[in-house]
Amino acid sequence: MIKFLFDPDTWQEIYSSIRKNKVRTGITIIGVMWGIFLLVVLLGAAKGIENNFNRLFGDFATNSVFVWAQQTSKPFKGFQEGKGITLKMSDLENIRNEIKGLEFVVPRHQTQALTVNKFKTGTFGIFGDYPVFDKVQKRNLVYGRFINHNDIAEKKKVCVIEEEIYKQLFDKDEFPIGQYIKINDINYNVIGMYKEGQIGSGGPQGNIHIPFTTFQQVYNRGDSVGWMMITGKPGFDITQIEADVKLLLKTLHKVHPEDDRAFGSFNLGDIFKKVTEFLLGMQFLTWFVGIATLIAGVFAIGNILLITVKERTKEIGIRRALGAKPWEIKRQIILESVFLTSIAGALGIISGGVVLMIIDATLGQGEERFLTNPTVDIPVIIIAAITLVVLGTLIGLIPAHTAVSIRPIEALREE
Amino acid sequence: MIRIEKLHKSYPIGKGSLHVLKGLDLHIKEGEFVAIMGSSGSGKSTLLNIVGLLDGHDTGKYYLNGQLIENLDEKKAAILRNKFLGFVFQSFNLINYKSALENVALPLYYQGVGRKERQRIALQYLDKVGLKDRAEHLPSELSGGEKQRVAIARALVTNPKVVLADEPTGALDSATTHSVMELLKEINREGMTVFVITHEEDVAAETDRIVRLKDGVIISDEKVNKKVNA
Numbered sequence: 001m002i003k004f005l006f007d008p009d010t011w012q013e014i015y016s017s018i019r020k021n022k023v024r025t026g027i028t029i030i031g032v033m034w035g036i037f038l039l040v041v042l043l044g045a046a047k048g049i050e051n052n053f054n055r056l057f058g059d060f061a062t063n064s065v066f067v068w069a070q071q072t073s074k075p076f077k078g079f080q081e082g083k084g085i086t087l088k089m090s091d092l093e094n095i096r097n098e099i100k101g102l103e104f105v106v107p108r109h110q111t112q113a114l115t116v117n118k119f120k121t122g123t124f125g126i127f128g129d130y131p132v133f134d135k136v137q138k139r140n141l142v143y144g145r146f147i148n149h150n151d152i153a154e155k156k157k158v159c160v161i162e163e164e165i166y167k168q169l170f171d172k173d174e175f176p177i178g179q180y181i182k183i184n185d186i187n188y189n190v191i192g193m194y195k196e197g198q199i200g201s202g203g204p205q206g207n208i209h210i211p212f213t214t215f216q217q218v219y220n221r222g223d224s225v226g227w228m229m230i231t232g233k234p235g236f237d238i239t240q241i242e243a244d245v246k247l248l249l250k251t252l253h254k255v256h257p258e259d260d261r262a263f264g265s266f267n268l269g270d271i272f273k274k275v276t277e278f279l280l281g282m283q284f285l286t287w288f289v290g291i292a293t294l295i296a297g298v299f300a301i302g303n304i305l306l307i308t309v310k311e312r313t314k315e316i317g318i319r320r321a322l323g324a325k326p327w328e329i330k331r332q333i334i335l336e337s338v339f340l341t342s343i344a345g346a347l348g349i350i351s352g353g354v355v356l357m358i359i360d361a362t363l364g365q366g367e368e369r370f371l372t373n374p375t376v377d378i379p380v381i382i383i384a385a386i387t388l389v390v391l392g393t394l395i396g397l398i399p400a401h402t403a404v405s406i407r408p409i410e411a412l413r414e415e
Numbered sequence: 416m417i418r419i420e421k422l423h424k425s426y427p428i429g430k431g432s433l434h435v436l437k438g439l440d441l442h443i444k445e446g447e448f449v450a451i452m453g454s455s456g457s458g459k460s461t462l463l464n465i466v467g468l469l470d471g472h473d474t475g476k477y478y479l480n481g482q483l484i485e486n487l488d489e490k491k492a493a494i495l496r497n498k499f500l501g502f503v504f505q506s507f508n509l510i511n512y513k514s515a516l517e518n519v520a521l522p523l524y525y526q527g528v529g530r531k532e533r534q535r536i537a538l539q540y541l542d543k544v545g546l547k548d549r550a551e552h553l554p555s556e557l558s559g560g561e562k563q564r565v566a567i568a569r570a571l572v573t574n575p576k577v578v579l580a581d582e583p584t585g586a587l588d589s590a591t592t593h594s595v596m597e598l599l600k601e602i603n604r605e606g607m608t609v610f611v612i613t614h615e616e617d618v619a620a621e622t623d624r625i626v627r628l629k630d631g632v633i634i635s636d637e638k639v640n641k642k643v644n645a
Binding site: 007008009016020314315317318319320321322323324325326327328404407408409412 | 464467469470489490493494496497498502504508509510512513521522524525526530569573
């Protein structure tokens with residue numbers, strides 16, 4: 001078999017057979033090529049969208065839920081409807097103690113404030129945060145550090161700013177760390193600068209983070225909590241946690257158990273799951289379309305070989321009269337099939353790769369891009385290539401069988 | 416070399432069957448030059464196909480080179496054909512996209528002979544049929560007589576035991592017919608068993624022995640009285 005594969009005669013046979021049907025062979029190759037091309041491009045694009053999604057959400061703990069207090073919509077235990085509720089630090093303690101599967105419970109405060117640095121000003125979102133916030137929503141620090149426990153304990157006037165804010169408040173080559181900026185006429189020492197991912201949690205211009213305790217004091221919030229971020233441990237259902245937390249809060253704040261408006265929440269895990277499911281569906285569709293097209297292409301190759309074999313019936317008869325064993329005829333045709341599918345597959349993979357490069361160079365650049373690094377995994381390519389060769393072999397069996405099932409005597413008689 | 420005993424062959428036609436060969440007995444010794452004659456439908460082609468291992472027989476016995484032929488599958492038949500038999504056809508049956516040399520070398524390819532060796536032997540046989548200078552020509556560039564010479568060279572290249580020729584001159588004019596028959600005679604003189612099927616009396620007359628078939632039975636089997644050439 002090895003000798004057969006490296007025999008120049010083998011390839012000469014294939015070459016002359018292909019040369020005889022140039023146009024048909026070309027069209028058939030395009031059929032298979034198109035299939036694998038589609039598969040590569042679609043998978044790459046799907047991967048690119050998935051990558052982009054991960055890039056956007058990558059900084060978030062995705063199994064998290066945000067909870068805040070609103071007003072009641074049902075009277076309960078003597079209270080009228082429309083009672084305002086304020087979350088307290090003690091609520092967090094209770095949530096941590098009562099509910100299972102929690103990873104972090106992070107209290108936050110937020111407001112907007114005029115921020116001044118010398119002659120430059122801007123209005124930005126101001127957030128009161130604990131150091132643990134960095135674990136839930138990763139701050140990618142360019143310079144300096146995030147808020148630490150010391151800042152919290154001593155209620156330090158320090159802040160961590162976003163890069164956009166730095167650009168607005170500072171001169172181009174100024175180093176922000178150690179400088180003072182004024183937020184609501186109070187000086188804060190800049191201790192860190194970070195770069196926001198695509199999806200910001202605050203205003204469009206980025207956020208300023210100050211210690212939670214400092215926020216409480218400066219803005220006179222007492223023991224209250226603006227809202228909280230809760231993340232679940234892996235394996236715990238965030239939707240269940242969301243329901244449990246809200247029920248517990250209703251009990252703590254004497255709210256009717258069926259009052260759905262008293263506490264607001266935003267389940268990031270839910271959203272994330274939906275998008276993931278969508279991406280999965282898209283990948284499935286891609287595979288389906290790609291493989292279906294591939295199969296169609298391979299059948300086209302089987303078809304052309306069948307026609308070729310019919311046309312060469314007499315030649316095959318001659319060869320057999322001269323002593324060609326059936327297997328020798330068969331393997332020639334199968335090799336032809338595998339050769340055609342492989343060439344087509346290679347062309348498809350290459351052209352698919354080129355198109356992905358073009359997509360990456362045009363659509364995959366810039367902050368507003370909707371796909372990132374569209375690629376196809378090497379194992380996927382290998383599987384596709386193997387599938388092609390296997391399909392090529394299988395489909396080659398049909399014409400090969402036809403070729404040897406005609407008795408040589410009948411083949412010779414054919415004019 | 417070829418021994419046939421009580422050979423029967425019938426083909427199914429619709430619901431019934433057509434009895435083509437009705438108990439043939441034939442013995443061809445090594446080195447003989449035999450012509451099988453008969454009109455169309457006499458069974459001569461069927462006989463050649465069976466002798467050539469292109470078709471099986473129903474009952475009776477067939478010995479090729481002393482070997483009883485039975486239960487042949489395609490693979491074994493192919494090996495035996497390649498080893499013992501050389502074919503010459505009426506319509507030449509050359510492969511039209513291969514040069515004369517490659518056509519002659521083809522049976523050796525199926526014997527697993529290396530490329531260089533193959534071409535050397537093929538060229539030798541082309542030289543023997545006087546077409547060495549046409550080695551690189553395609554069949555379409557050759558005349559009918561030349562094509563048949565190439566086909567004969569191809570039949571000989573494996574050094575077979577028997578050359579089977581099916582109407583080898585059927586597509587040729589009388590002048591080339593004569594030269595092809597001369598070539599076959601020469602091959603026979605060198606010791607090759609040659610088995611010719613024909614319906615032309617003058618072609619048969621060039622052989623040593625004529626077997627006449629009619630309706631699936633042998634009606635005569637006689638030596639040709641050699642005209643002693645002056």
